[in-house]
Amino acid sequence: MIWKTEPPNMAERKRRAVREELGEVALRLLAEHGFEGTTIDQIAHAAGCSRRTFFRYYKSKEDVILEVLNDLGDFVLDVLRSRPADEPPLDALRAALQAAVPVMTGNARKSAALIRLIFASPALRARYLHRQLDLEAALAAELAARQGAPADDLALRLTAAAALKVQDLVLPRWAEDDGRADLSALLDDAFALLKNQRA
Amino acid sequence: MIWKTEPPNMAERKRRAVREELGEVALRLLAEHGFEGTTIDQIAHAAGCSRRTFFRYYKSKEDVILEVLNDLGDFVLDVLRSRPADEPPLDALRAALQAAVPVMTGNARKSAALIRLIFASPALRARYLHRQLDLEAALAAELAARQGAPADDLALRLTAAAALKVQDLVLPRWAEDDGRADLSALLDDAFALLKNQRA
DNA sequence: CCGTCTGTGTCACCGAGTGTCAAACATTGC
């Protein structure tokens, strides 16, 4: 075959379908019985496959949950890249994070459940924070690149951290009432607060 | 016995000694073979006790390492409490974190090894971040209490987060060369940078 | 000398993950 990857004929499609199904079932069970209260056996069995197969689609139990927010992080990073280079860093970050809002409010109940799940489980939360750290570094690197600063510039890193912190403080409050509040407004308020910060 | 806890005669002393020994051995082995590359069996055996006994002294493998920084966090919180209430929040935080510096520079090589260990292991790092989050909340609550603000004040939470972030960005750089740099100066520089942050 | 209390080791167990292997399956070439 010359095009080893070109035809996602049936194979790739089925793979995606199984993965989707597995993720769906997992999220439902985890939200219902809690992260620690759900075993992989239960998830696999409920999805109609073996435990071993679960691990062929997801690296770990945490992965099923964190993957969603992971993709969202990549999306935010992409949006940041598309922003004008002369925009002040914090404004660019705010805009990038705002771009992710519709994705969450799109299916608000599910997103809220996911966030609540993460914030309720220490193990999950810890992994999530670690992921946020990577995102923070990537955002800071992008900000640095667009204005010719060194990639590990401390000031930009602090700015990126502050922006993500704003998000992390707002999200759980939004998730607490199943995403009925105006997430976009909450974010803007918090960013305004941040901008008025004076030592 | 009327004084059930009063005489830490032999029992408590031995307990502390065993715990100390266990922690010492663990830190050495973990620093040598990495966090994932060291099993609890190895630690327990090297310390001359059974695996079960290890867990009677430490809740988990992560606990052996994180305990130290945990205590340090409590110390920082205590220092913050002793600061004048009218001091600007960020200055108070800087002073509190500076107070922890001598503790680390006291035995710099060991502290640096510990920090490198944490930052090298994803699992450990994730747990560490979670701990920092608790500390952040506690610091923010203290700042709020001293100036009569609500305990979950967003602005103060952001300030506490920024201060801890400064520390977390400086520490690995300091640890990279075995703690030979001037940690106190590095911290002050970073805090100065933070203070000059304008959106 | 006898109960009791505490620390310890042994054993059995669970759940997350991983490597291996053989069977099942679909795909392709003839």
Add this chain to the structure above:
DNA sequence: GCAATGTTTGACACTCGGTGACACAGACGG
């Protein structure tokens, strides 16, 4: 239609972190 081929899957065995149960030892007071 059939054989060769490659991929997906399930079954099994194993490691490691962590927990509960129980039995045994020694220190202590009566």
